[in-house]
Amino acid sequence: MGWKCAPQVMGLVRGEPKQGQKHRANIRKIAMEAGYERASKSDTLDKSRSSKNHYDGYRSGSQFAAAMEQEASKYRVKVNGKTKDKKPVVREKGLPHNAVIGWAVIYNPPAEVCAAWTDEDYQKFYADCRECMAEIEPRLFRRDNIRMSAEHFDEGIPPDENSGVIDRHLHDLGVSKDADGRYCGNLIDAKLLIKINERFPALMRERGWDMDDLDRTDFERAKTDKEYASERNAKRRQSGLSVNKHLGKKAREMAEDAAELVKQADALKAQTEADAAARQQQLDLTAQQQETTRKEQETIAQQQEDTQKKQDGRDKGQRRLMNAIYDLYQRLNGGELVAFPTYTEGIKMFKSALDTFVERTTTEAQTKVQEAAAAEFQKKEDALEAQKSVLDELEQLRDKLQSSTDTDASRKRFMEAHTLKDGRTLEDVYQASIQQKRERDDAFLRRASDLTDEYDRLHQGVEQQEKQ
Known part of the structure; x- marks a missing residue:
């Protein structure tokens, strides 16, 4: 065009x-x-x-x-x-x-x-x-x-x-x-x-x-067409403006166009600013969501880390327990090396060996206590052999005591009145014998109680590991 x-x-x-x-x-x-x-x-x-x-x-x-x-x-x-x-x-x-x-x-x-x-x-x-x-x-x-x-x-x-x-x-x-x-x-x-x-x-x-x-005007047509003639006259009057008026009109039109462009630019600027504000708001919301997500991820990561630490600790505990179980089993089993097929199988085998060990240990402890008591008794019996005369005298005194109607206080005064060569009274020897017997019985009972507690503790530890 x-x-x-x-x-x-x-x-x-x-x-x-x-x-x-x-x-x-x-x-x-x-x-x-x-x-x-x-x-x-x-x-x-x-x-x-x-x-x-x-x-x-x-x-x-x-x-x-x-x-x-x-x-x-x-x-x-x-x-x-x-x-x-x-x-x-x-x-x-x-x-x-x-x-x-x-x-x-x-x-x-x-x-x-x-x-x-x-x-x-x-x-x-x-x-x-x-x-x-x-x-x-x-x-x-x-x-x-x-x-x-x-x-x-x-x-x-x-x-x-x-x-x-x-x-x-x-x-x-x-x-x-x-x-x-x-x-x-x-x-x-x-x-x-x-x-x-x-x-x-x-x-x-x-x-x-x-x-x-x-x-241009069709003058022949204008002679007969009044409407056309009026339209062309109006257009000629418009086009007949002076140069200054024409330029002024053109400038005003341009100014109007410029004003419209400014108006459009202002509207576009306002829309752009609104869009920018909306985008900024969306970015802020996104950043907030990202920050929340980041914190949640950090919390999850911390939880996973804590869980892993617990798992690692549990694994280490299980490994230590397995090593202890394996070591104990070897000890219980006379040092024989045995491979556990699984952790559960190892626990079962250990329980069985532990029960056997406790039973055997208890029996052995009782036997040892009895043997120790017998040896001690034998030592004392040997020691008292030299004091056979004293024992005889004690026997006699026992007989006398059995037939005596005196109270225990009378017996005590009697035994305290008789003194052996080493300076001890009969009452001292009697009470020492009773105390030794009590100590042997107490020692045996404490050993049995310690073994029973050790068994219960190991048994509870195994059950807790199986639950975890």
Whole structure:
């Protein structure tokens, strides 16, 4: 899809155009607007950029207008007339004050189209525009009629600070004379503008510019179609705005577009911030969940570690117990090496061996106690053999005691009254004998109790290990 660009043509007159004069403008105002004076009321004018403007011919619009007005005032044309007595006469006639003495054309390509143009692109565009206009109406727009050109950089879209692109357009101002030097400004009328709109886009396309055809009025249809005529009149009034008003309208439209873009940007920013806040909230929640999960994992890991430690401790305890059981079993089994098929089998074998050991140990302990008691008795019996006389005397005393009706106190006084050679009394010997017997009995009982406790302790340990 191409783009549209219509040359804006205006006829220039001295002073203000009369009411009803169409496509006319004050030459001084138009020239001073184009010249370095920049006497423009455009809303988009930025005089801080005016130093970038380029001028050919006149730089001052005021000087251009003065020169054009002076040239028009001196212009004379010979016309045939008659005197009062009807005699032919040739007179010199000047231009009417409201005659079109010049023209102005603006070539303003769309900013969005030429955003990437180079300076060479602009210069070719201007040159092609001039050639096309000269081909459409050479009496007005031929090259030697151009008296002033101004390329403006200070109006329209502000420059792009990033890309360096700036809005540019060209003003051509010239004299309205044909090749014979006669003023022909009356050629600038509605028909010429229609002709320009019809031919200009096609001629520019021949020169490589992707232009679309321009909109134009079908005057024959407008004569009979009132609705169409009203619509076209409204459109002409709109398109007939002055250059300043057109640029102002364009600037306002751009400002509205910019405001809409700002509004959209603000909405996008708000949405982005809301999305960012939501994402941050989600990230915070995720981080919290991850922290909770991490703590739970640490707790589980600690529990597993504790469980493993307990298991390791239990395994070590079982190994120590098995080693103790194995060692005890060897001892119980006379040192014979035996392999346990399983832990349970080893416990069973140990229990059986332990029961046998306890039974044997108890019997052996009793036997040993009895043997020790017998040996001790034999030692004492041997010791007392030398005191046979004492024993005899004791026997006699026993007999006497059995037949005696005295109390134990009497017996004690009696035995304490008889003393042996070593200085001990009979009572001392008697009590010592009784004490030795008691000690032997107590020692035997304590040994039996210790063995029974050891058996119970080992038995309980085995049962606890089996439960775990």
